[in-house]
Amino acid sequence: MKKIIAILFLLVLSYGIYLSINSIPFGVSKTKVGNYYNLNGVKDTGANNIVTAVVLNYRGFDTLGEVTVLFLAVLGFSTILFTMKKKKSDNMPTPPSLILSIGCKFLFPFVLLFGIYIFIHGHLSPGGGFQGGAVIASAFLLFYLVKPSEKSSKKSFQLIESLSGMAFIVIGILGLVFGNYFLSNFLPKGIAGKLISAGIIPLIYIFIGIKVGSELTGIIDRLMGKNNEKQVK
Amino acid sequence: MVYYIGAFGLIIIGLYVLMVKRNLIKMIIGISLINTGLNLFLISVGFIKLGTAPIFSKPGLNPKIMVDPLPQAMVLTAIVISVATLAMALALAIRLYEHHGTLDMGKIKDQKW
């Protein structure tokens, strides 16, 4: 019965979507706004990657909100797991196999370096703070797979997160001071295509990369279940 | 056009899971499918036939046939937001399992109207 109602509802919904999708033809240029970004993006922001230009300059305020959402997720995550009970009979995890442990130890620095490369080059090539941060987090995931009992300091994670978040806002306020607008690109834009160009974009992406990396690592860290760190209420 | 079908197919499957299934992890998977479908839809709205990626990675690219960068920026935001929601949901699922020993939302009915 429930299934029939669900299917009926979804049929109505798909018909509605079908009707409205008719006015959005696929593969046709539709917007003036997007064209403007493509035509003037490099000149306005100095970044070769227009998506980065949109994410961090034209719509930088969205990104501030997005960073806040991720911060919130970590906060909420640890708030929810904070009152978790400690399990008494927690058997030691089985040690990983030799191949996994040596392979991961070998890969860890390279993956980390790759993540850093991605977010530093965010304004030149595909990628940026979020992608780079995720790669860094996966490097730490490898690390935790090898050493499941490794403890990490939550305090330091939290400090990194809040400091890099504050750095983003401070850059924004500096933009307000020097450029009259919050988050305005007040640094010299340089020559497009060079590593040091595009004003505040690489700077912000570095902070975002660090922040996202530490946040996602924090989530993985808490989920990996180190019960010895959970406090009992 | 196939992209639209794929995107809305995923959204519909996700909604179906949310409406029919009662297992919490299954419902979270449903939310994840909805978000994936939405991302695909937004990107395909910005696509232009024979367009190139909006990155001036080599000289001689024509900005007029580049695809729309704004949906891509939106989707980047949406991906991060969906990860945030999923992480919260999984934490809640773990706690719920700890309290009730089950993930079946149909069986967990402490609160009624």
Added chain:
Amino acid sequence: MNPVYLIIIPLLSAFSIPLFGLISKKLVKFIPPLAMLFNAVYAILLIPQILKKPIVVLMGGYSLPFGINLFVGPLGIIFTGVIAIIGFIVSFYAINYIKEGDKEKYHMLYLLLLTGATGAVLTGDIFNLFVFCEILCISSFALVADLGDKRSIESSVKYLIQGSVGSGFMLLGIGLLYGQFGTLNMAHLAQIITEKYGAAQSIPIDLFIPFVFVIIGFGIEGSIFPLNAWLPDAHSSAPSTISAVLSGLAIEIGLYAIIRFVFTIFGITSILPALAILGLITLVIGEITAFAQANIKRMLAYSSIGQLGLIFFAISIGTSEAITGGLFQFLTHAFSKALLFLSVGYMIYRTKSMEISSFKGIGKKMPFASLAFLIGSFSLVGLPLFMGFSSKFIIVKSAILKNSTLFNILIMVVLLCTIIEGAYFFKVIQTIYFKKSNNIEIKKAPATAVIAFFILIIIIIGLGIYPNEVFKILQCGATELLDKSQYIRSVLG
């Protein structure tokens, strides 16, 4: 004077809380009241300037519609002011209330919730609105689960599932709108829609479907009738301070988004009677279920649903005076419900029970909290001398002035609901004051709580006796909503 500080100062202080936590654990709880006090003062100082001309702030200095803008008009400043004042009072109250759990995280989440709410009402861009709504939602999910017991985890799960479906619908609607009109800026969108469809009375189907998606999405956050199953659970199992903020502020943000979409962006006035009936159903269902509750926090949560329906109904009448009344009712509800939840919070804290029957004779032992409850409920019911009277009076008057049989019947239903509301509040008041107490040792409320009660009581009675000054600002808000072209002009120039 740059209104962007209204958003970034709370955000910055939320991020800085771990740093202060390193210096001293006791310092942390004073940061939210300070940040909110700043916001409240700043918002009040901005009012005269905004009444002359709305402020449009560009982000990053790119011309519209290419950048993001904040639009600080009368409506925005009313909501910001109320958020800041209630945020300040509740966090002041929380200084001595929140004792358990991770205090640092609680305060950070609390500040971020208010930041999300402020950002959502000030922004002039639909995708930005979505992002801020997500900040609001995700922090509410976490705060509802703050106590970590069975009930709160379960309610948080329900809230999260429904909330994320809601945000999916919002994003779908926004995507369809972007696909059709190629812009995300509210004013630009409104301009394109006006140019394309003009003053057509019927709504074209390809405009109607994104509209429905957006309404469903924000309707879940704003708990309009069929979409409000999460609300009573979430509001009743959160800590009382959070219930006050969620009930008084968070659900109104969904309402704000809906009225912004209906009036400013789409300008669909022909759909208003349908929305009015939806609001009325919400009102009736909320009040009737509230009457049947034995748990006081659930009763207050259902009463919030009812009040929200009333606000929605009033705004959907669609005349300038009715919208003013609806906004006034929003103020009444925000302040009174915050007062009610805060006072009930202490009663629950002392008696360790949420059942109404366990509050017998509490009036003599906790005079301040009981007085606060009394005044809050009188104001919500709409007795003269309190805020609720003026707002309900305006709503009733404007519905009758509308001069249509439909609204005459509907307003009768509203009055009937007020009677039901009075009945269940009277039931509680009778239990508190006129029943024999079962001997429990009860200490008096601490000074911070009493001060918080008194600020709210002064606001409620003060605005009840002298509503005129606020009334003028609210009228400007109503004008802003009704005059779409002026909004477009002041943003796009």
Added chain:
Amino acid sequence: MIYFTIILISIMLLCGIIAAISKDLLFAVIAAGMASFITAILFVFLQAPDVAMAEASIGAALVTALFVLALKKTKRSE
């Protein structure tokens, strides 16, 4: 090219359906991750390399890892 896309999209939808009906939650999680990964490939076709990277690293890899870790702490079967 278009046939290749159609095949990919049908595999993606199939993964979605498997994720929806499978009784084994681990299987469902992997299927959802597959769907997400194929979406990342489709993003490359749609000229969105940035988003493809984000979807592959965050949406497919990390989310699946989170799901698996959460499943370890709860129950595997529905």
